[in-house]
Amino acid sequence: MKNVLVGVTRQRVSDRLISYGKELVDGTEGRLFVVHVMKYPLTELSLKNAETLEYLHGRAAECEANLMMVRSGNTVATLVSMVERLDIKTVVIGQTRQDKPYENTIHGFLDILQNDCRVVIVPREDEE
Secondary structure (H helix, E strand, O other), X not given: OOEEEEEOOOHHHHHHHHHHHHHHHOOOOOOXXXXXXXXXXXXXXXXXXXXXXXXXXXXXXXXXXXXXXXXXXXXXHHHHHHHHHOOXXXXXXXXXXXXXXXXXXXXXXXXXXXOOOEEEEEOOHHHO
């Protein structure tokens, strides 16, 4: 089984990542999981956050994906746990906008997972 996990944050980028993940599972017996990890404790649920979550719900439903929204104080540990628990073979994430990507959460995630599954980093639109 070829399960794919798509890590999402912002709405515009999320659409591209979810579509890419769907392409990977189409025609296979694999399942698509879309996950949004929110910082814990949740300090506020703004209208913008609510709209993003509503959008993600609809988009995941269109792609027959399992949408998971998780609150966590440790994003890397949460994602690694999900990869192991859900038997994920491919993780799809977006390219960071940070000047020093080696300092962000994804770098730690990649270090841990590099031998366990394939990690696909989808380039930003302005980089394509």
